[in-house]
Amino acid sequence: MSAPTSWTIPQVHAALNSKQISARELVNEFYARIERKNPELNVYLALSPGRAYAQADRIDAAIAAGDSVPALAGVPVAVKDVISTHGTATTCASRILEGYKPPYDATAITLLEQAGAIILGKTNCDEFAMGSSTENSAYGPVRNPVNTDYVPGGSSGGSAAAVAADLAVVSLGTDTGGSIRQPGSFCGVPALNPSYGRVSRYGLLAYASSLDRIGPFAHTVRDAASVMSVISGRDPRDSTSSPADVPDYSLGLDKPLHGLRIGIPDDYFGEGIDPEVRQKIEAGIHLLEKLGCRRVSIRMPNTDYAIAAYYIIATAEASSNLARYDGVRYGPRVPGATLIEMYQKTRGRLFGSEVKRRIILGTYVLSAGYYDAYYLKGQKVRALIARDFREAFEKADVIVTPTSPVLPFRFGERTSNPLQMYLADIYTVTGSLAGVPGISVPSGKTSAGLPVGMQIYGPAFDEHRVLHLAHAFEQAGGANL
């Protein structure tokens, strides 16, 4: 067997156990690739070689001693730069956290390393996970490995590109309104946003706490399932993490689909969707029918209000969460004559344009006189969107939509009008507000070779159903439609 370029978790496992390659050699290989490709793609903001090689040597010693090694042993992982890594810079792609080294690890990182995974480094993203293209990074945008003239999506564009460019085997991203699923779609890799509460948020630098989630990117749905089995579960350090049992998500993925009812919101295919996206998703739905699924029409009547509700709630929470960045405890400081002036200069000059826009909007909707009209109204509409999902899941086992109504776009093409950028989050923010799991799985490429992603939603805490269908779709050639 020659060494693959796009390593999967089972291939790493087999190669290590048969001593075809050592974990140290594998890390060498990935760092060599990063050195070659990162100057162009700008995927990684920081590397953690000390940590990576120490972990690799532990794995190699265990294998040499004949010990059995855990599920993710030797698997090189990239981590979005909003997830805390002890001793490795974690900047949220912001100047306000330049050089910040967390004094602790996020729970997801601890769990990955306990399972043998190797943390290679931290990936670029939109500043504080606010954006859909990585053009809001203070350290320059990520280029889409599929075509470097195009954005990789965002905000977790670096984590999506790391997998797509073979600069990691799997990666972690975060999703608040689509920030895992949309870059997965743009870069042509499976990308799962788990149920809210499925993965501990401890150590995730908060953007919007009632919406933020951590989830995986991978070359295969099976690999994403393997990562989920490791990072999911109750964490005493996150009171919103769920005590629900964590199954082995990679078991049973090959079972037949047995008349699964796929709900299609018919009005999702009307105005505003790129014709090539519509065509590829319709071809994807047809493939699902050939696999034995049954198509049912469903209604999601409050979808039209989702963007407005989302941008009220997310920015309100952000304005509160980002109050802590004030030049006192971490990151650089811009001096001022008084304490307030120091706060204002530090925040005004070191936050980027989109972050300030969202802080201002969030502060506005929470301010005296506007709270009921905006924030409370947004939360009531959120309840209606959650109800749409509950009712849809009475008629259908899963819901299938495009991940994004638009194709990957060129740099600068959509930056001048923030509202237009927000509107393209339509299919992903609904699931964010409702708390349900959703995966983006590649569903063909356009004539120009740009990937399209199909989104599959399932009921809360039924990640397995979502992964099962996505796996069947992938195995049936969904990526080549």
Place this chain on the structure above:
Amino acid sequence: MKISREDVLKVAALANLELADGEVEMYRGQLDDILTYIDKLNKVDTSNVEPLTQVVAAASDDSALREDVVVRADIITEVLEGAPDPSAPYFRVPRVIEK
């Protein structure tokens, strides 16, 4: 016009953000667009709807809560290393109390 230049300045002050002159006008226009768009929520009847603040149902038995136990973290040195102006064991800030 939903939002004035003064509104932007007031909110920026509440959020402790210094804005350059050009930024004030840019944000005013963009927020005006966004707030106008958000007005579509007024078309939704929510008179009998409870707000949804959090999708995780609050545990009725307080099982989400743990004992409040003091645990020594011993990371003061490491935390201060990341601060812009440390003075162990404190963070130093510009004077807030007049002599």
